[in-house]
Amino acid sequence: MLAHKSIPNTRLISGISLLIIAAIIGYYIYLLHTGEAQKLLKSIQNLGFIGILIGVIVQSAANILPVPGEFISIILMEIYGPIWGGIFSWIGGLAGAVGALYLTKWVAKPIFGKMAQPFIKKVEEFINKYEIFGLLLIRFVPLVPYHFVNYAAGFLNVKLWNFIWTTGLGILPYTLAMSGIYAGVRRGSLMWGAIGLVVFILLFGISWMIQRKIGNKSKI
Numbered sequence: 001m002l003a004h005k006s007i008p009n010t011r012l013i014s015g016i017s018l019l020i021i022a023a024i025i026g027y028y029i030y031l032l033h034t035g036e037a038q039k040l041l042k043s044i045q046n047l048g049f050i051g052i053l054i055g056v057i058v059q060s061a062a063n064i065l066p067v068p069g070e071f072i073s074i075i076l077m078e079i080y081g082p083i084w085g086g087i088f089s090w091i092g093g094l095a096g097a098v099g100a101l102y103l104t105k106w107v108a109k110p111i112f113g114k115m116a117q118p119f120i121k122k123v124e125e126f127i128n129k130y131e132i133f134g135l136l137l138i139r140f141v142p143l144v145p146y147h148f149v150n151y152a153a154g155f156l157n158v159k160l161w162n163f164i165w166t167t168g169l170g171i172l173p174y175t176l177a178m179s180g181i182y183a184g185v186r187r188g189s190l191m192w193g194a195i196g197l198v199v200f201i202l203l204f205g206i207s208w209m210i211q212r213k214i215g216n217k218s219k220i
Contacts, residue, residue, distance in 0.1 A: 063150075097146075127156070159174075173203055174203065
């Protein structure tokens with residue numbers, strides 16, 4: 001009897017959590033629209049280490065929710081510069097990915113587990129075929145949405161350590177590219193801007209080749 005009662009309770013908690021998440025997303029979009037998000041982040045610059053911690057937490061929260069995190073990354077670079085801002089953005093991205101994985105396991109999986117099965121199965125087959133290298137490839141390819149990989153891993157039985165190191169390594173080139181382009185546009189550094197642009201082009205080139213290779217194999 002207890003086992004049967006726990007299922008509705010779990011779904012109720014998951015449903016309430018999803019509503020709360022939707023409200024947070026709405027408020028985040030509102031802050032972006034009014035410009036208050038930028039003012040809020042800039043006001044934490046004088047808080048020292050606590051300000052850095054708050055910035056990383058905000059970046060993590062943006063990466064947990066299905067909203068673009070690039071805006072927060074740019075603001076962090078605006079506050080702390082392209083190098084330290086990029087490092088804090090990378091830390092927030094990694095922490096947010098882990099948070100999204102557990103959020104999916106605890107909140108979304110009890111409700112949408114069966115519905116997501118057809119989509120998740122393709123990811124699972126790819127990861128099983130290429131093992132850990134497959135998990136790294138998916139993260140490394142910029143054309144595969146960042147949040148999708150986090151949520152998909154939450155539905156699957158991916159080992160936490162494998163997820164952490166492949167995420168950290170996989171998002172590093174994208175972070176370097178953003179920092180380089182920011183340095184070029186905002187700081188007038190032609191060299192770093194060119195490096196960032198080249199990294200972006202290489203990432204998309206690699207993405208195209210990997211997707212073409214996978215597509216050719218699937219036709220065989």
